[in-house]
Amino acid sequence: MKRLGYRPNEMARGLKAGRSSAIGMVVPNLADPFTASVIKAVQEVARSHNYVVILTSSEGDPTIEKAEIESLTRRQMDGLIVAPADGESKTFKAVVASGIPLVAVDQPIEGASIDCVVVDNRKASHDAVRHLIGHGYRGILAVGARPDLYTCAERVQGYEEAMREAKLRSNTMLVQHERELTPEAIESRLRDGKRPEAIIALNYVTSMLVLRGLRQVGISIGKDVAFVSFDDFELADMLSTSVTAVRQPSAEIGRQAAELLFQRLAKAGKARRQKVVLSTTFHVRESCGCSSGLSGN
Amino acid sequence: MKRLGYRPNEMARGLKAGRSSAIGMVVPNLADPFTASVIKAVQEVARSHNYVVILTSSEGDPTIEKAEIESLTRRQMDGLIVAPADGESKTFKAVVASGIPLVAVDQPIEGASIDCVVVDNRKASHDAVRHLIGHGYRGILAVGARPDLYTCAERVQGYEEAMREAKLRSNTMLVQHERELTPEAIESRLRDGKRPEAIIALNYVTSMLVLRGLRQVGISIGKDVAFVSFDDFELADMLSTSVTAVRQPSAEIGRQAAELLFQRLAKAGKARRQKVVLSTTFHVRESCGCSSGLSGN
DNA sequence: ATGAAAGCGCTAACAT
């Protein structure tokens, strides 16, 4: 009988059952390759549970983020995975109060007991900087954007710790918004006298901007200045001087976040807050000074 | 009264109203940057209509695609945007019969009257090849994967037309699956006697594989062989020889697809099939032989 | 103006 094309209405079914079999996801930027990979993994896990994922973007704006979360709540999401636009917990209080399971990725949410999956930002940054110091560089510039964001702040801290341990003076270029990272701005920071010997860029977007900026003003990675990127990227190994990079296990982040969420869905509201910290990997290529012309020992 | 935290249940509301205020999207690969950009644009348009998008992946597999579409149908999607896994219309017949508005992106769906947003693949490929021919190259190899897919087939045709017009012999390397595009396979195609003077890679993944493959076997883009990529990519301009590329207007594709869908949603089932063909842009950089050491005029 | 009731498509509990 039903073989002649009957499609149960999942909305009605969900209404009855009190669940939507959908999880909501809110990210700052859909197009960022790191984020895309997290999304992909979340989607895969969701599918294996016969769940669907509703994807929304906060554009990095807490106001939009709040609206999106609100909208997802109305739509009766069974759970939420959020890469927070900022560290404020206000937005999430309502969610947590409503009892909808929520897991944060990339950045933990302070002031509320919320599960999260993050990486060891500080250690990764610390290690990368120590690697540069090991090459003998003393002037090391850390370039980042939105320093108030958790990830940036942590990475700066890792940098500063490593510098302090080596008795070196920290030197940071932290802009409020990526768009301030123009070639001119970068160049002015590298003027002769005070040119650093090495640069660490603190995330993907920053790395791209620094790479472009340096190129545009005629400063060569590897030759004129060493370089390390926090966040690996597709062609890092294909640049004329291949780029040494810290890689986040993006798919694993997504997978674990989703698994965590489904655990909560299974045994609702049990267990204490879970904080999963994943390790990054450090991909040594040429730009840090290894096996290239620039061996700053 | 309601200011004390009342959240309408959108599922109940939707059940009553007979719509979900959600559109479903099915793509072959969430993590591909081109796709990510399309998704982002779709999501933005959806948001402006107070719609939400449910994102699923077909993994390029028509079987999964069919299951996902089925699942989205059950969930009462008001509309669907699909980047088809293959050209078969079977999967979509049911959707179109059920009356759910559907728009295809990247590849039209033949055998059914379905709206679509695509680019001028053949012309773009043709123009790119003619550009190479203009440099004086006679041996031009086209490298593609999954030649039965619409986009690949179209691009191959554009290539062949251009070659025919110039009275040159076509030379293609078309593999069933990207994974066959190993450095060895590539190298064997470039052995001395029959080494082409130029290569055009027919999509993003293919370009990455060719770039890596060539590098690994010690053949230099620009120096040993000219190169053009169908699909632009983030660091195309930053490689030691910057890569000339055809760029698809990915955000525009997403935007238009979503607009088309919302048009249909507004005045249901009106108008005939719409086929929107967007133009690509050709970004001349060095690898084609322009303004580099290799000026094959 | 405010209130009561029917019904969207389903499922789970109950009755035959």
Add this chain to the structure above:
DNA sequence: ATGTTAGCGCTTTCAT
């Protein structure tokens, strides 16, 4: 085993 019914939370119609 099969059939009937109530109700999920909302909106819309109709009555007060």
